[in-house]
Amino acid sequence: MKKFEFTGKKVADAQFRAYGSSLEEAFANAALAMASIMYDYVKIKPAEEREIKIEGNDLQSLLYNFLEEILFLLDTENFLLHSVKEIKIKNNQLEAVLVGDTKIENYELFGQVKAVTYNEMKIEKEKDIYMVQVVVDI
Amino acid sequence: MKEKFKQISDYEWRIEKENGMRVPAIVFASKLLFDAIEEDALTQLRNVATLKGIQKHAIALPDIHSGYGFPIGGVAAFDIDEGVISPGGIGYDINCGVRLLVTDLKIEEFIKKRNQFLDEIFKNVPSGLGSKGRIRVTKEMLLDVLAKGAEWAVENGYGIKEDLTKTEEYGKMPKADPNAVSNRALQRGMPQLGSLGSGNHFLEIQKVDKVFDGEIAEKFGIDKSCVTVMIHCGSRGLGHQVASDYIKIMEQKFGWKHLPDRELVNAPINSDVGQTYYSAMSAAVNYAFANRQMIMHWTRESFYNVFGEVKVDLVYDVAHNVAKFEKHKIDGEIKKVCIHRKGATRSFGPGREELPEIYQETGQPVIIPGSMGTASYLLVGTKKAEEVSFGSTAHGAGRVMSRHAALKQFRGQQVYATLHNKDIEVKSASWKGLAEEAPQVYKDIDEVANVSHNVGIGKKVCRLVPLCVIKG
Numbered sequence: 001m002k003k004f005e006f007t008g009k010k011v012a013d014a015q016f017r018a019y020g021s022s023l024e025e026a027f028a029n030a031a032l033a034m035a036s037i038m039y040d041y042v043k044i045k046p047a048e049e050r051e052i053k054i055e056g057n058d059l060q061s062l063l064y065n066f067l068e069e070i071l072f073l074l075d076t077e078n079f080l081l082h083s084v085k086e087i088k089i090k091n092n093q094l095e096a097v098l099v100g101d102t103k104i105e106n107y108e109l110f111g112q113v114k115a116v117t118y119n120e121m122k123i124e125k126e127k128d129i130y131m132v133q134v135v136v137d138i
Numbered sequence: 139m140k141e142k143f144k145q146i147s148d149y150e151w152r153i154e155k156e157n158g159m160r161v162p163a164i165v166f167a168s169k170l171l172f173d174a175i176e177e178d179a180l181t182q183l184r185n186v187a188t189l190k191g192i193q194k195h196a197i198a199l200p201d202i203h204s205g206y207g208f209p210i211g212g213v214a215a216f217d218i219d220e221g222v223i224s225p226g227g228i229g230y231d232i233n234c235g236v237r238l239l240v241t242d243l244k245i246e247e248f249i250k251k252r253n254q255f256l257d258e259i260f261k262n263v264p265s266g267l268g269s270k271g272r273i274r275v276t277k278e279m280l281l282d283v284l285a286k287g288a289e290w291a292v293e294n295g296y297g298i299k300e301d302l303t304k305t306e307e308y309g310k311m312p313k314a315d316p317n318a319v320s321n322r323a324l325q326r327g328m329p330q331l332g333s334l335g336s337g338n339h340f341l342e343i344q345k346v347d348k349v350f351d352g353e354i355a356e357k358f359g360i361d362k363s364c365v366t367v368m369i370h371c372g373s374r375g376l377g378h379q380v381a382s383d384y385i386k387i388m389e390q391k392f393g394w395k396h397l398p399d400r401e402l403v404n405a406p407i408n409s410d411v412g413q414t415y416y417s418a419m420s421a422a423v424n425y426a427f428a429n430r431q432m433i434m435h436w437t438r439e440s441f442y443n444v445f446g447e448v449k450v451d452l453v454y455d456v457a458h459n460v461a462k463f464e465k466h467k468i469d470g471e472i473k474k475v476c477i478h479r480k481g482a483t484r485s486f487g488p489g490r491e492e493l494p495e496i497y498q499e500t501g502q503p504v505i506i507p508g509s510m511g512t513a514s515y516l517l518v519g520t521k522k523a524e525e526v527s528f529g530s531t532a533h534g535a536g537r538v539m540s541r542h543a544a545l546k547q548f549r550g551q552q553v554y555a556t557l558h559n560k561d562i563e564v565k566s567a568s569w570k571g572l573a574e575e576a577p578q579v580y581k582d583i584d585e586v587a588n589v590s591h592n593v594g595i596g597k598k599v600c601r602l603v604p605l606c607v608i609k610g
Binding site for chain 1: 176178203206210230325328329330335337375379381382385386389394399400537539541543567568569570571
């Protein structure tokens with residue numbers, strides 16, 4: 001199973017689909033998909049951790065708020081994502097530990113994600129695979 | 139969707155009211171540009187026409203492309219009592235906009251020290267993803283910036299009073315309320331004040347390669363023998379967060395399930411939420427005005443440091459993503475409406491009260507940046523625009539290829555070499571970032587400007603081409 005893929009459908013923005021064998025894994029892969037627009041997350045050192053707790057009114061807004069938190073941490077603390085661990089989703093609440101680095105000057109940053117959007121957002125389960133689809137404004 | 143639009147003149151396509159549309163929708167485009175429009179973008183335009191209180195018609199400009207909720211390159215006007223305001227109709231990058239500067243520095247003098255200048259300005263103007271401003275901004279300072287916009291910048295030594303006259307809204311939205319901006323937005327805005335950002339944002343040193351209207355060009359201060367500067371950026375993370383915050387608040391208060399797209403979420407203009415969003419949006423607009431004013435100041439300093447005394451004057455600063463209360467003629471009557479411009483430039487003709495005295499006779503300067511490394515245009519606003527497009531015209535070239543596809547097709551080094559061979563020097567923090575903005579991924583800016591000119595909603599004054607570029 002692929003972690004994520006870009007549809008290339010939106011010319012001005014970026015649309016991706018992220019997959020997982022659980023909802024948690026699909027959400028975590030969505031975070032990596034978004035990070036991959038801005039930098040090569042594989043190259044980010046797992047130097048620091050941030051524990052996050054996110055709430056939403058529904059699953060879509062939970063996903064939106066989760067991804068937005070990653071943008072927030074980048075703007076305010078220079079936090080670059082390496083991976084997501086210990087992610088739990090229950091009752092439209094999400095807890096996770098973000099692993100990454102704040103030494104932003106050590107990395108090549110190539111693109112910018114301005115914002116997460118609800119445009120054509122989907123969260124689906126087919127057979128045993130969860131899929132989330134997101135368009136981000138870049 | 140496309141087949142439902144009927145061509146009614148050389149540059150106008152129209153769909154009449156159907157399926158919940160309250161007004162017709164119009165696309166201004168040439169056949170070439172119309173054929174290239176994505177289906178999605180036209181569906182989004184149609185959806186805008188279903189919103190409550192929309193007036194006359196929903197409009198798409200020649201650079202229309204698919205956005206979220208509203209298309210990019212669109213204009214819509216809403217009745218103040220019956221209508222709505224929607225963050226998706228303005229965009230996440232509130233007051234993403236552009237300013238054009240003219241200098242008295244001769245092109246050949248500039249070329250002699252071009253690379254030295256490029257290094258200097260790259261050092262002085264923070265750019266790229268995660269770029270932080272050069273000054274430490276406290277929360278108190280930021281609240282002041284949000285209330286005063288470019289005026290704050292000038293008061294604090296970034297530029298001169300005259301610059302404010304040559305900025306849309308005089309660089310300060312009157313209804314801005316810093317208290318309507320969340321703490322999270324403030325936190326994102328503090329480190330980034332005075333930075334270009336990334337993506338399609340850029341700072342270019344240009345020269346005039348064609349003059350279409352010599353008289354107006356002269357009135358706008360254009361001297362063909364001297365270099366010009368274009369600065370393209372917005373309200374950074376603060377603006378993005380304001381949009382996102384109010385999308386959430388509007389969803390909770392007014393719901394979204396009745397809408398064809400969640401991103402069309404909105405609030406009645408006269409509701410508390412609608413008013414507060416307008417105040418917060420205005421504060422973000424001010425942040426962007428201050429941002430561009432500071433960047434202009436450092437551009438001036440860079441010229442002084444490399445070339446000595448150089449006169450650097452602002453032509454105009456225009457917003458491309460904004461909502462405004464303006465008076466327009468609707469059904470024969472002059473009426474105040476809430477205009478949403480998302481990827482559109484205000485294009486007021488002569489005599490509008492909003493314009494400063496210097497542009498009362500000519501109409502306002504309209505600045506349309508091309509993509510990095512291609513041409514840009516200076517146009518002049520018209521009365522015709524006020525009649526047909528709520529005083530608006532296009533804002534740029536519009537992408538035709540996604541960034542993902544661009545990365546597959548181009549390499550940054552190759553983009554650099556191509557531009558270098560065309561005698562354009564580029565500096566960017568990232569090769570990949572450069573590849574994503576390859577000139578080929580955009581529509582033909584000449585075609586966009588020609589449509590604007592031929593429809594009469596923005597008349598061509600001159601065409602500008604880059605000498606060097608800082609890619610954000």
